[in-house]
Amino acid sequence: xxxxxxxxxxxxxxxxxxxxxxxxxxxxxxxxxxxxxxxxxxxxxxxxxxxxxxxxxxxxxxxxxxxxxxxxxxxxxxxxxxxxxxxxxxxxxxxxxxxxxxxxxxxxxxxxxxxxxxxxxxxxxxxxxxxxxxxxxxxxxxxxxxxxxxxxxxxxxxxxxxxxxxxxxxxx
Amino acid sequence: xxxxxxxxxxxxxxxxxxxxxxxxxxxxxxxxxxxxxxxxxxxxxxxxxxxxxxxxxxxxxxxxxxxxxxxxxxxxxxxxxxxxxxxxxxxxxxxxxxxxxxxxxxxxxxxxxxxxxxxxxxxxxxxxxxxxxxxxxxxxxxxxxxxxxxxxxxxxxxxxxxxxxxxxxxxxxxxxxxxxxxxxxxxxxxxxxxxxxxxxxx
Numbered sequence: 001x002x003x004x005x006x007x008x009x010x011x012x013x014x015x016x017x018x019x020x021x022x023x024x025x026x027x028x029x030x031x032x033x034x035x036x037x038x039x040x041x042x043x044x045x046x047x048x049x050x051x052x053x054x055x056x057x058x059x060x061x062x063x064x065x066x067x068x069x070x071x072x073x074x075x076x077x078x079x080x081x082x083x084x085x086x087x088x089x090x091x092x093x094x095x096x097x098x099x100x101x102x103x104x105x106x107x108x109x110x111x112x113x114x115x116x117x118x119x120x121x122x123x124x125x126x127x128x129x130x131x132x133x134x135x136x137x138x139x140x141x142x143x144x145x146x147x148x149x150x151x152x153x154x155x156x157x158x159x160x161x162x163x164x165x166x167x168x169x170x171x172x
Numbered sequence: 173x174x175x176x177x178x179x180x181x182x183x184x185x186x187x188x189x190x191x192x193x194x195x196x197x198x199x200x201x202x203x204x205x206x207x208x209x210x211x212x213x214x215x216x217x218x219x220x221x222x223x224x225x226x227x228x229x230x231x232x233x234x235x236x237x238x239x240x241x242x243x244x245x246x247x248x249x250x251x252x253x254x255x256x257x258x259x260x261x262x263x264x265x266x267x268x269x270x271x272x273x274x275x276x277x278x279x280x281x282x283x284x285x286x287x288x289x290x291x292x293x294x295x296x297x298x299x300x301x302x303x304x305x306x307x308x309x310x311x312x313x314x315x316x317x318x319x320x321x322x323x324x325x326x327x328x329x330x331x332x333x334x335x336x337x338x339x340x341x342x343x344x345x346x347x348x349x350x351x352x353x354x355x356x357x358x359x360x361x362x363x364x365x366x367x368x369x370x371x372x373x374x
Contacts (some may be wrong), residue, residue: 022233032222044212049209103326151310
């Protein structure tokens with residue numbers, strides 16, 4: 001057993017106990033939230049169809065292998081599996097795209113393989129950078145975002161490098 | 173986003189012609205469409221469970237508690253905002269919702285926070301983004317979420333032995349990229365201030 005196996009049951013029990021202690025109507029509130037989860041899943045389905053098809057086409061065409069081969073020397077420097085470069089490139093633009101890419105990598109290399117883990121770590125530790133910037137600044141009608149994009153991309157670049165180093169350290 | 177939607181299939185078709193793998197590309201179209209539905213169904217259960225749990229946490233006042241903890245940090249990162257003012261409060265709540273992974277609450281709070289910053293700083297229409305606005309946006313583009321629920325759900329759908337075993341890696345990567353995001357934003361803000369005063373001198 002690993003310590004990380006404890007997290008899910010602990011969070012589950014902890015939140016329910018806290019809910020009861022605070023006299024929250026746990027059942028009703030939970031069902032409300034779960035219905036929201038259902039809606040979220042239904043909402044991403046149309047985008048998921050489009051992106052799973054696009055990413056699938058790209059994989060089948062051999063374009064991904066081409067890219068992988070091209071970027072292998074760079075990724076090798078810090079142990080990042082080059083198979084996951086598609087994730088690095090698509091993640092800042094599209095959340096559904098990142099899910100599609102993750103699923104493709106997991107299907108091809110298998111669960112608990114190094115590329116699968118690296119893709120999952122990147123999925124869990126970065127955001128759809130360009131989408132977020134677009135939403136936040138258009139909400140306040142600002143066109144000139146100054147250094148927002150460079151600063152955000154520096155962070156994404158860091159995530160890529162540190163992901164390579166930690167995944168190969170923990171699971172390599 | 174539009175560009176991506178055009179680039180991916182076009183690149184696939186061109187590459188498919190070059191490598192002679194058009195039949196596979198064609199098959200991938202049908203597989204992908206069916207795969208999307210399977211994927212959504214396998215995600216659905218955990219998404220519901222997680223949203224339900226997080227709603228309970230929200231009702232318990234998790235966002236309020238977390239905001240109180242974060243407020244000194246917000247005062248440190250965001251300069252020139254009124255302490256405990258509306259903007260500072262909304263920023264704390266947005267960051268808290270982010271950390272807890274309350275997907276549906278994060279963006280509305282973030283947008284309200286952006287509006288509150290704009291109002292408090294009293295920038296004229298058409299002015300460029302302020303340092304505080306950029307800081308908030310950059311923090312939101314770095315992933316603050318403690319529990320990578322979607323990644324774990326996808327992993328368990330693909331049969332990972334222990335979907336959460338990536339947790340230490342996720343935390344390390346998030347912490348580094350968050351630190352770099354803040355450092356880059358502060359550094360670039362400093363550079364742009366220096367450039368402005370340089371321009372004013374000349």
